[in-house]
Amino acid sequence: MTLLVVGSVALDSIFTPFGETADAIGGSAVYFSVAGSLLTKVQVVGVVGEDYPTEELEKLADRGIDWSGVERAKGESFRWKGKYSYDLQSRETLETRLGVFAAFQPKLPPRFQSAKYLFLGNIDPELQLGVLDQVTAPKLIVCDTMNYWIQSKKDELLTLLKRVDLLMVNDSEARELSGDWNIHRAARWILTQGPKRVVIKQGEHGALLMEPGRTFYVPAWPLEEVFDPTGAGDAFAGGFMAYLARRGEVTSERLRQAMVYGSAMGAFAVAGFGVRGFDGVTTADVQRRVARFSDLTHVSQAEQI
């Protein structure tokens, strides 16, 4: 089934202990769609400035990503510049220039409006609500957010939550949104706000899916080499959503499988700078990694003692 993502299309300048990039393509919609395209077709809605190297996006179109919902506006593209600590455990934002993203008003092309699987990337909750009004019969609505919106537009965010099926955030966002430092209480609180499910991403510690009365953990893939954590969460979301869209059903078991696909995609993302971690990665590679996840957590039930 069709998968639609609305989010940022950016130019990232990233400094890590292993090197740096300047004005590399990035943004949540880019990471999401590159990961997702390994499993299904992805439609993207976003905005770029006149300076965006659209030939880079066109190269990605070979992966089956439909960029026709990305408008080109007058002005500069959204730029983010960040620097990671020596152990990649923390990062500092050196600069954020919104450019054309500041006036972004997502408009879905007519053929995108029937999308069944919708991912609302981390943008202003009011814009996320505006996108919801444009889709006709979604089967699964998942949204992301960030601390900036939790602080500045909490009411709008809570209004949005009443209309989404699943919130996908990282641990610090879950804590800030709920006002509770205990991640399990935070997740349970989120379930009282509208979403029937919540996914909390915890970076190298994996991710958890909470449904009413049931919690699932997927570990991160054990990586000995991590080059650039940027985009790992968006790639996780892309793998998660694309798997569900491909299967065309949203059951507890499919959601758990989708968590594994998400974790696999996150690990590909961090193995290279920007989206380079996906260079040469095939659907078969994803399958192989997913298959190997089961040994990471499998334990036969001990007999009674």
Next chain:
Amino acid sequence: MTLLVVGSVALDSIFTPFGETADAIGGSAVYFSVAGSLLTKVQVVGVVGEDYPTEELEKLADRGIDWSGVERAKGESFRWKGKYSYDLQSRETLETRLGVFAAFQPKLPPRFQSAKYLFLGNIDPELQLGVLDQVTAPKLIVCDTMNYWIQSKKDELLTLLKRVDLLMVNDSEARELSGDWNIHRAARWILTQGPKRVVIKQGEHGALLMEPGRTFYVPAWPLEEVFDPTGAGDAFAGGFMAYLARRGEVTSERLRQAMVYGSAMGAFAVAGFGVRGFDGVTTADVQRRVARFSDLTHVSQAEQI
């Protein structure tokens, strides 16, 4: 089979956002044995001062813990005083008074020397080596250590590692010992130093077991209420070792099951101050929790897509 632990028997004063205790019984050997006693008989070797409330240990003896290897020496007992941050994520040591622990020379009573399962709690590596010389035919030797010994007695620690089967440490200890911040590389490095297996405890993020070519993750039990993290790692070790001792075999599958028992015990430990988290906990309670772990990570293998 017999399980022997050599470690600290202390009096802890603990401050958390939820309350405080003064001079409560604690120490690695106490947490280890209380957890382990839910699964098998545990023999303890340690030292206490004249001021130790041995009636507290005698109460624990009802659990089948053999305290006859704990000698009473002239002087004060080992005391630790610590304070946790509001979110329990970090702690500060306010005071450490070694007391009789400073001159501790572990001596195994004759009937302890045939122990098959041996846990060397976090004490001076030279003393840990001395204990190894007193056991006649151990089947599994597991040791713990801490940053203090990694910094001050690294050579002795590396000598010890050549003689142990499994090193069990937390993530910061694994990083410091290996000199590598990547936890998977750190674990692999440890496997080159002697132990055939390594367990790295990661607190609320669970624990990993690395064997050559194979890694296993167990999550922490999702707790909405944590009162006192003190002793969680030692309780994990107690559950892990006691399960293996009870089964009497050390296979990859038994080790994975032991990780689940360890994680279950860690969760009981943090649910109350000191060892109070184990008050009223029965072997059946442990079994029930262990049985529920499988749903936390279980996912059926997705068909090929």
